Amino acid sequence: MRIEAQDITREFGSTRAVDRASFVIERPMMIGVIGSSGAGKSTLLRMINRLTDASAGRLVVDGRDMLALRGREKRAWQAECAMIFQQFNLVPRLDVVSNVLHGLLNKRGMASALFNMWSRADIDRAVQILDRLGIAEQAVKRAEALSGGQQQRVAIARALMQDPRIILADEPIASLDPMNAQVVMDTLRRIHDEDGRTVIANLHTLDTARRYCDRVIGMRKGRIVFDGVPEQLTTGVARDIYGAGIGFTEATTSTAIETERARNADYAARLMAD
Ligand SMILES: Nc1ncnc2c1ncn2[C@@H]1O[C@H](COP(=O)(O)OP(=O)(O)O)[C@@H](O)[C@H]1O
Ligand SMILES: [Mg+2]
Numbered sequence: 001m002r003i004e005a006q007d008i009t010r011e012f013g014s015t016r017a018v019d020r021a022s023f024v025i026e027r028p029m030m031i032g033v034i035g036s037s038g039a040g041k042s043t044l045l046r047m048i049n050r051l052t053d054a055s056a057g058r059l060v061v062d063g064r065d066m067l068a069l070r071g072r073e074k075r076a077w078q079a080e081c082a083m084i085f086q087q088f089n090l091v092p093r094l095d096v097v098s099n100v101l102h103g104l105l106n107k108r109g110m111a112s113a114l115f116n117m118w119s120r121a122d123i124d125r126a127v128q129i130l131d132r133l134g135i136a137e138q139a140v141k142r143a144e145a146l147s148g149g150q151q152q153r154v155a156i157a158r159a160l161m162q163d164p165r166i167i168l169a170d171e172p173i174a175s176l177d178p179m180n181a182q183v184v185m186d187t188l189r190r191i192h193d194e195d196g197r198t199v200i201a202n203l204h205t206l207d208t209a210r211r212y213c214d215r216v217i218g219m220r221k222g223r224i225v226f227d228g229v230p231e232q233l234t235t236g237v238a239r240d241i242y243g244a245g246i247g248f249t250e251a252t253t254s255t256a257i258e259t260e261r262a263r264n265a266d267y268a269a270r271l272m273a274d
Contacts, residue, residue, distance in 0.1 A: 001062060001165055001198070002026055008057035008067075010043050017043040019222035020057070030192045030199045032209030035219035036242050041202040044219070045168045048200070049081040050074055079106040081166040082159035086174045088151045092144035096135070096154050099143050100126040103161025129157045133187060149180025156187055167191065169201040173208065185212050206238055 003025040010018045018040040025031070033041050046052035048059060050066070059066045066077050082103070090099045101118050112118055118126075130136040133153045138146055143154060152172060159167055169188060173181035189212050192199045203209045209216045210230040218226030218233075218241035226233070226241055 001028070002060075003166075003198070004058075004060045005048075006058040006060065008044070008047055008059060009055050010040075010047055010052060011055045016222045018047065018054075021219075021222075021224050023217060023224065023227055025198060028192065028196045028198045029214045030189060030212060031201070031215045031217060032213035033200065033202045033217045033219060034204075034206060034209050034241060037204075039219040040222040041219055042170050045083070045170050045200065045202060048166075049078055049083055049168055051083070075106055079162050080164050081168055082162045082164035084152070084155050084159055084167065084169040084172050086171040088143075088148075088155045090143040090151055090154055090158075093142055095140050096130065096143055096146070097123065097126050097139040099154055100130060100157045100161050103158040106162065126157070126161060129160050130154075133157055147180065148176050149183050152176065152180070152184045153187060156184070156191070160191070164197065166198045166200065169199065171202050171204055174204050181208075188212070206233070209233075 005021055005023050007020040007022055008018060009016065009020050021040075021044055033044065035041055043052060047054045047067070050069070054067050057067065061077075069077055091102070098113075098116060101122060102113060104118075104122060105113055108118070108122070127136055127139055130139055133156060135146075135150055135153050135157070138150060138154075143151060146154065156167075167188065172188065173184050176184060185208060188199050188201060191197055201213070203213075210233060213230060216226065216228065216230055216233055217224055218237070220241055220243055226237055
């Protein structure tokens with residue numbers, strides 16, 4: 001699958017949330033989108049899967065402009081690019097496996113969900129996906145009873161239920177503690193590695209993008225100002241992306257994942273030294 005964004009633009013009144021964004025994805029990869037708050041990251045993802053309409057531009061996938069699709073074809077495209085959100089967007093009082101089955105709404109229709117009538121095969125598949133993500137034993141619990149990290153994995157399971165070619169994740173770890181953040185990022189990476197699905201994740205921290213992604217897109221004020229491999233993402237480049245002046249340090253854009261890892265490694269080293 002070849003994905004080409006050509007000058008995708010979105011205006012809200014006089015604000016250009018995304019300003020002529022162009023990029024090409026030639027093969028499945030894991031891409032991190034970074035940039036300060038308000039840079040246009042969410043709007044870009046939302047335009048890709050048509051949650052937000054673009055003001056201009058094209059998204060050409062296998063020769064077709066996905067931004068021009070209507071009705072059934074638009075829904076078919078939305079099923080191909082599943083979305084994951086910072087706040088998980090599960091139905092809190094509903095059990096986990098039903099939440100996962102909601103990934104089939106596009107294909108099976110609303111009635112299945114309303115009457116909670118799913119085929120045996122669909123339910124088996126939902127449980128298999130939960131098992132793959134290490135949370136099968138939570139299947140009958142209410143979603144709200146799970147930890148944040150587990151809830152995000154349920155959201156990933158719901159996305160996988162759609163069998164999408166692309167997974168779009170909007171700040172998937174921004175509400176999680178370091179340990180859970182790591183589990184969720186490892187899960188997204190695994191889905192890319194094992195299934196060959198393209199993952200595009202908006203990430204609020206540099207180190208996560210560097211560590212997990214094959215490619216990083218940097219946005220500033222609606223524009224793509226960097227597009228390259230993590231090795232090219234020097235501190236100077238990062239400063240450009242974040243538009244930070246004096247006082248910018250990597251620490252201001254770091255999650256605690258690395259800190260936590262360092263602490264664990266340190267602790268392990270001390271244990272061994274004893
Ligand atoms: N629905 C909306 N209505 C008006 N302005 C919006 C809307 N969504 C986003 N914006 C504006 O577009 C810009 C980019 O926002 P967003 O895509 O959410 O950035 P990010 O995800 O990088 O924080 C911001 O200036 C934001 O205020
Ligand atoms: Mg955002």
